[in-house]
Amino acid sequence: MAGRFSSVSRAAAGTLAAGLCVTGALFLAVGALEYGKMAQGFSQRANVRVAAIRRGLDDAVEVLTVTNGLLRTMPDVTQHQFRDFTGPLLRRYPFVMSFAQQRVLTHADRLALEARMRRDHPDFVVTERNGRSLVPAAQRDRYVVADLMMPEYHGKGAGLDVWPLPATRFTVERMLRTGRPAATPLVSVTSTSQRDTFLMLMPFYRPGMPTETAAERQAAWQGQTVALIRAPHLVHTILQYGGLLDDPNLTLRVYTGERIGNAHLVYTAGAENPAPDPWSALPRWISPTRREQLTTSFDVLGQTWHVHAEALPRTFLADHAGSLIALIGGLLFSLMAAALVHTLEQRSRRVQWLVDERTADLRRSNDRLNDDVAARKRTERALQESEHRFRRLLALSSDWYWEQDVHFRFTSITGGFFDMAKVPRDRYIGRTRLQAHPEMEGTRAGREHLALLEARLPYFNMEHEIRGDDGVTRWFQSTGEPVYDAHGEFRGYRGTGSEITERKLAEQRIRHIAHHDTLTELPNRMLLQDRLAQAVAYANRSGKQMWVLLIDLDRFKFVNDSMGHKAGDVLLQTVATRLRAAVRETDTVARLSGDEFVAILAEHQDETLAPDVVTRVMQALAQPTTLEGKEFFVTCSIGVAVYPGDGSPAQHLIEHADIAMYSAKKLGRNCWRFYESTMNDEAQERLRIETALRSALERDEFVLHYQPQVDLASGRIVGMEALLRWQHPELGMVPPQRFIGLAEETGLIVPIGAWVMRTACAQAKAWHDAARDHGIGAGTGAGWPGAPIAPLRVAVNLSARQFTQPDLVDDVARVLAETGLPPASLELELTESLFVDDVARAVDLLHQLKALGVALSIDDFGTGYSSLSYLRTFPIDVLKIDRSFVNDIASDGDDAAIVVSIIALAHNLKLRVIAEGVETAAQLDFLREHGCDEMQGYHFSRPLPVAEFERLLRAATALEPLPLLRA
Secondary structure, three states: OOHHHOOOOHHHHHHHHHHHHHHHHHHHHHHHHHHHHHHHHHHHHHHHHHHHHHHHHHHHHHHHHHHHHHHHHOOOOOHHHHHHHHHHHHHHOOOEEEEEEEEEEOHHHHHHHHHHHOOOOOOOOOEEEEOOEEEEOOOOOOEEEEEEEEOOEOOEOOOEEOOOOHHHHHHHHHHHHHOOOEEOOOEOOOOOOOOOEEEEEEEEEOOOOOOOOHHHHHHHEEEEEEEEEEHHHHHHHHHHHOOOOOOOOEEEEEEEOOOOOHHHEEEEEOOOOOOOOOOOOOOOOOOOOOOOEEEEEEEEOOEEEEEEEEEOOOOHHHHOHHHHHHHHHHHHHHHHHHHHHHHHHHHHHHHHHHHHHHHHHHHHHHHHHHHHHHHHHHHHHHHHHHHHHHHHHHHOOOOEEEEEOOOOEEEEEOOOHHHHHOOOHHHOEOOEHHHHOHHHHHOHHHHHHHHHHHOOOOEEEEEEEEEOOOOOEEEEEEEEEEEEOOOOOEEEEEEEEEEOHHHHHHHHHHHHHHHEOOOOOOEOHHHHHHHHHHHHHHHHHHOOOEEEEEEEEOOHHHHHHHHOHHHHHHHHHHHHHHHHHHOOOOOEEEEEEOOEEEEEEEOEOOEOOOHHHHHHHHHHHOOOEEEOOEEEOOOEEEEEEEEOOOOOOHHHHHHHHHHHHHHHHHOOOOOEEEOOHHHHHHHHHHHHHHHHHHHHOOOOOEEEEEEEEEEOOOOOEEEEEEEEEEEEOOOEEEOHHHHHHHHHHHOOHHHHHHHHHHHHHHHHHHHHHHHHHOOOOOOOOOOOOOOOOOOOEEEEEOOHHHHOOOOHHHHHHHHHHHHOOOHHHEEEEEEHHHHOOOHHHHHHHHHHHHHOOOEEEEEEEOOOOOOHHHHHOOOOOEEEEOHHHHOOOOOOHHHHHHHHHHHHHHHHOOOEEEEEOOOOHHHHHHHHHOOOOEEEOOOOOOOEOHHHHHHHHHOOOOOOOOHHHHO
16 A cells, blocks of 8 residues: 555645746746836936036036126126136136137138237247148138136237137037037147047127028128037036935946047946856846846937947846845745645545445434335425425515514524624523513603513514624614414414614615714714804813814815826815814814814813914825825915804804905915904905906996106106006095906906006007007007107006906907007007916917017016026016115115126027116116117106006106217
8 A cells, every 4th residue: 555655745845837937927027027017217317417428417417507698798807807707717617717708700710819919928929830830821801719718827818719620610510500509529638639528619700680591691690609618528527516426336437528438438437348258158038147238329419429328238137136045935935835745636536435435334323214214205205395385485575584482581592683783692582572671661662661661562663773893883673463372362473573774774874864974974054064063162161262274275276286186085084084073072073165174172271272272283184295296285274263252143054154264364374263253354455456457348337547668778667557446436546456356256357357458559549540640650659749759569468367268369469459459559458377287278378469460578577487598488578676686776786786687698599678666767877878779757757547557658758868969
């Protein structure tokens, strides 16, 4: 028998084979994941360095742009000014070797330059390169000479004619052909022959000459600003400042030029020549020394830069510990599983042999018993058939059958009751229903049931609950009748029962839904009113205070708009959970509507209500919330109404808490306030203004005042800004700050803004026609005789609500067509905040408006949030300097610097500049001195009604012109 069980079983061999296959597959899968992680990490590290190099090159271009802007705005820069301006830039950007200004000179200009420079440098002469030395430049028609240089090399470098250099001539031709700054190929500027330096050139042209075409730029070209940059130092500085030089497992090479090769190599970091990969012929996903590479190319000022990153090889174990562990563990597990299966198989064979032996003995004994059992079965069959019929009747029904004796003790319960209720038999058998459920004695239903039993009367559909051993409560329904014997003696009760748990749960769910919010499971408005009534009654009985908190989320709309309603629902559920945790169990938290919640806090004998309770609620809601992997901080504003205490009647507690909440929002949100009676007055005033505002347009209560816009060079009126005023029959002249914000909130600003645009355009057209009737046409004046001004343009403000209207462009075109006003005479003023939410849509909409022929201006420039880079893409004509910068320009150096910068920026972008809020002569003189184009403000005139503005035009009121124009 030993030989029978000694061979290795097939099951063990199969188990070992399957284990080896699974181990191999797991090893390859984990290895592939490890390779994927390595590739992702390498790609991230390489791309960070590429982005840093590209951003650093853009900074170098920006430095050149700033220097060029100085030379264009200050044509006669001295060497001392040039040194003061570029010296800090050289110290801040050490990779810039020098700055220079190169001017285009004729031969006569050359002689004049040499004569001027010899006053300080007697040996000065315009030179050119001859090999590695400098010689006097040969006579020619054109020179490109560096007349300003920083740092100064004791006269060396200044006076060098770079026009004969091939790299300079090729780069200048490309710069003038494209109209953009350009960079030279790598050149050598030291005694060595290594080419590791390049020059960035940015042209400047003769003022006033056109530069639209290549020929016009060639004719207007006056010279260029030059930055000499050593490429290896630039790249090293970029990587060093970014902390990107500490990766020992990464080789980085930077090339410049069309091709990648050692001749174009400018920078190397890491191992110079990594060892060759002996496993390079294997597929990447199983190579033990896989090496990642990445090459990225980009263009800077016409030169192509290539960044090549390569990961250094690492030992296999360094990055593949997981796959090796999986391989070793899988092999061990496969061997152990095969050994176990083999052992079990041997034991199973032995057991089977013993079973076969015992089965034969039992079969013989069983045959003898069969004869005895057959007789007994025939006797029991009749009884079983009778019992079967009874059981089938119960099985076909969902009910069960029960019986009680004369003392109402259960003697029998059938039909699976104990399995359904999850209770033991001894809890009911031999005991009465009240003994099984003692709690019924103290209930009305229990007493009524006991009375029926004592009267020997039947009962129907008695509902009761049973808590099973599994901790679950189930509902049941019982029906019973009394039982009498043949002599009329009472013998007990019998009846049926059924489970009604699903029905009771459905009823409870319906009641819950009727009184709770389906999203947050908090009490809804209906249950809130009931809880509020109970809290008021308790406060009246106990003499204690109760507080009603109305809680409104501050940034819920932003979450809904940016993340979607699903994320908003998750946030509301999170807020509900935090509110329940922040208050006591005896307090009530309910959802009123949307993102508004109500908390009812009652004061008890052992504790009083204090402001710390409200602070705790705010701190609980202020905790960060993670929505779809992003972290949000949602604050809240809370209004508190006290009963009794602040005069709030019980029926107005929620309303007063709401008023206090809005008062908290006015303070800047993320705060709370108690209700005060004065708040109701403010709310009534707001309601009064809103009600009157809705009918103001129909009652023709709005009027426009016009503030002149004056040209600072000529001193004459060239336009006006239309400003809205509200003449209310009872309130008088309502200032804009009282109703403009409310009009924005209610959406009334859209029809009001449309009325303003139509009225302003019609009035401007009327003034144009009046000027034409008096014989003054375009170019000589659009006012009345004695006021030689250009046709007046009218500026109209566009609100945020108007800017988001889908038919804005069509409405503007319709107004221009119906009023007959030339599009060039209409200027639309927009604030920077209009562009923040959707820049792409804003750019498209501005181009559509610009296509109508109207002018576009940015109002209150410098106070918003838009990026300066957007000015290159927005088709803007005018920048308006906000009055907050103009107020102190004569005394505050910071405000003065900001205004000068805005003027220079606008002029560089070929935009007009209008200063608002000019109220003093000192402000006016400052603006004129620094080249501001126009002004408006009380120094010239306040906003005027139509009749007074006409008188101002007829009187030919003007500022004193600049001395240069007076002659």
